[in-house]
Amino acid sequence: MALMASEEAKTTSPAAGTATTAPKVLTGRTSGTGGTDATGGAGPARAAAAAVKQQPTRAWTTRLVIVGIVLAALNLRPAITSLGALLEEVRDGLGMSGTLAGLLTSVPPLCFAAFGSLAPRFARRFGAGAVVCGGMVAIATGLLIRPFLGGTVGFLAASALALMGIAVSNVLMPVIVKRWFPDRVGSMTGLYSMALALGTSAAAAVTVPVTDALGGSWRAGLAIWAAVAVVAVVPWIPLVRDRGNAAGSERVPAAVRQQDEGLRITHSRTAWALACFFGLQATAAYITMGWLPQIFRDAGVPAGEAGVLLAVTMAMGVPLAFVIPRVATRLTHQGPVVVALGTCGLAGYAGLYFAPAGGAWAWALLCGISNCAFPLALTMVGMRAKSSAGVAKLSAFAQSTGYLISIPGPLLVGVLYQHSGGWGLPIALMAGLMVPQIAVGVLAGRDRTIEDEVAQRAAAAGATA
Template sequence: MRDEDLQTLSRPATPSGSPGRPATSPAAGPTWLGPVLVVGIVLAALNLRPAITSLGALFEEARTGLHMSGTVAGLITSVPALCFAVFGVTAPRLSRRFGPAAVVCAGMAAVAAGLLIRPFADGAAAFLAASALSLAGIALTNVLLPVIVKRWFPDRVGTMTGLYSMALAAGTSLAAATTVPLTSALGGDWRTGLLVWAVLAVAAVLPWLPVVAASRPEKAAAPAAVREDAGPSVVRSRTAWALACYFGLQATGAYVTMGWLPQIFRDAGVSASTAGVLLAVTMVMGVPLAFVIPGLAGRMRHQGPIAAVLGVFGLVGYLGLHLAPAAGAWAWALLLGVSNCAFPLVITMIGLRAKSPAGVVKLSAFAQSTGYLISIPGPLVIGTLYQHTGGWDLPLALMAGLLVPQIVLGVLAGRDRTIEDECGMRD
């Protein structure tokens, strides 16, 4: 389904007195609304991962400073996916009641508040609670950004999804690469290094304030399909399940890569510093491709071929890590970086597999919440296999094996159909 087709399928109802103009299109509102929305979307996306990757860069210092036990430290590393799953489920109800823009604004405020509070925590419990607050805001925004794109930019789903996917990848890489140098430049205190990222989160709240104010009149006139939970549940849709499982498997691969790739290289004889650079290369690959892939996917009726190609890149990367991890390290890092771009693809498909903003919010919440639940055991299982076998042969074989159902599910999710058609939901 092409982007231009989506404009007709998902155009919101027109309020009386404004014939032919969509109520939720930026063109129908103030002239500043479109540009401010774009800025808000980009800033929100930039803040969807620094709360996680900045802590990863300083985790040893934070663990020592807060006297965390090994159990608590393990819990904190598992909290992001759990929060994304649990809080993401609440997004549709909150969106229906307050509007998606208001919920994203509140989500960004929660991210900022958590990042402001977290560095001043004097114990592991308070630190965990502040982290959970930020992660709750991220979870809501994760689910609702595709809805914002579908609702306000129905004729540019691929382009806008690419823009915020690129910003998300950039924020992830930026926090991972600069947190330690920033901490050193600011005196070496890990608390200061974490606090820096609250500034970016506060900035992300600002553009959403006028958007929320401008969207209040339209919310009152929004169609029933947007305001109400119409029609059967998405759990009856095979496409929804394919998207959820595809989301879960790609998230598993991404978390394993972020958590274990440097160790794989180090065990192969690569220096610690080079292993860190190789991980950065893998993550940076997502910045340009996160913009290119959604635009390409939005112009295709069937996105399955893209899912298959990304999966093949991952298979070659894992095979290379098995056969020659050190000799071909740069090539394997690049290949896995391309493979991990399944994330912007699945986010784009969420916007394409529903006709209306109401359908997108339900599908996004279901696919992301279910997918993140699926991804939780992955890094733990890989770590356990590594510990018990003393090597990477079995863990790499498992990761390569998981790419096979991921490819199959991506092909199924990429078919040109919608959840409304499958479930008999009202548009």
């Protein structure tokens, strides 16, 4: 982490907006600071000293951003996976019906779609750093109060508050990466995705043991995750007033900035392809998290082992989430990575269909590899736009549209399972959805930007007018 920060200090600093270069010495005139440049006076000397002084400040700020990204990513899923681990206890404690419990499991993608679309507007007004800081505060507040509001409505409202913080941070993380690390999109997206996967699996794995250690209270077991979110607020506080972190405020060519202001993202085929790819991979991930243990249990795998198999599937995202974005950014076309991940998914579903218990560990590993389409999608968001303003619009559009697409999938799997009495049809649906996921992923992986596509379409429309 320190190495990334020290390397970043050698390049153009996003905080300052200019490269670290020695000031030019003016001759034959008096400097604006009162020293005479012709004699090597105080003006250039002061400027040089200021430049040297600013360099460690920029390096420190860059390190702070890295810490903030990691801590924020760790908090983007525990609100969901910690609840999943204690859902039965929450239902009993709140007297929640099965229908309401089903609604509760559908709330996350719905909130991600609704609130995520607002993130670019907030970023333009307050700055991306300030919005992420506010998102961490919302997560901490929602997690802290939701177990203690005393009813289902209050629980849902507090959950929505936490999910709102997650939604805006989801959208703005690629913007932060593009803004501060334009030459390290792959490595920083990988670091962020790895931290997100770690937070997801950790919350699923330790919530129940922590609850038992706290006396068996599900309220305490859920509220404890607010402490982790509070820690994530701290590194973002110094960045709240950094308006240079606002989406689109970096030094970009005037032509690009003009494109950003009038960018109609729905006119980009790549934006639609990326939104569909994001939605289909999210569908596969939610189906896996919600139903994979039941598939194994119905095949005769013990309940404890089925839970471990799900943990293995989720844990695959920790190392691969760091590797895949780095590989993707080295390719001009990310289609081969899309095909490789999709092929793993198809192989895993085939195994679940024909021999779910016999090769359970292999199918869990393959499904885990396939689910790493998520960090790939985030990487492509950062690569398919020229500026952080473009990334903000693309991230909001792809994630909001994608999460809307993902809502029916897990529910449809449950309906097919209930009415068919087995897993044949649901697994066939899962495999069938993987085919269009590969197709739109290949389209989204082409080496082009949304700004160029929109400009070309506008030019073509003008020529035919």
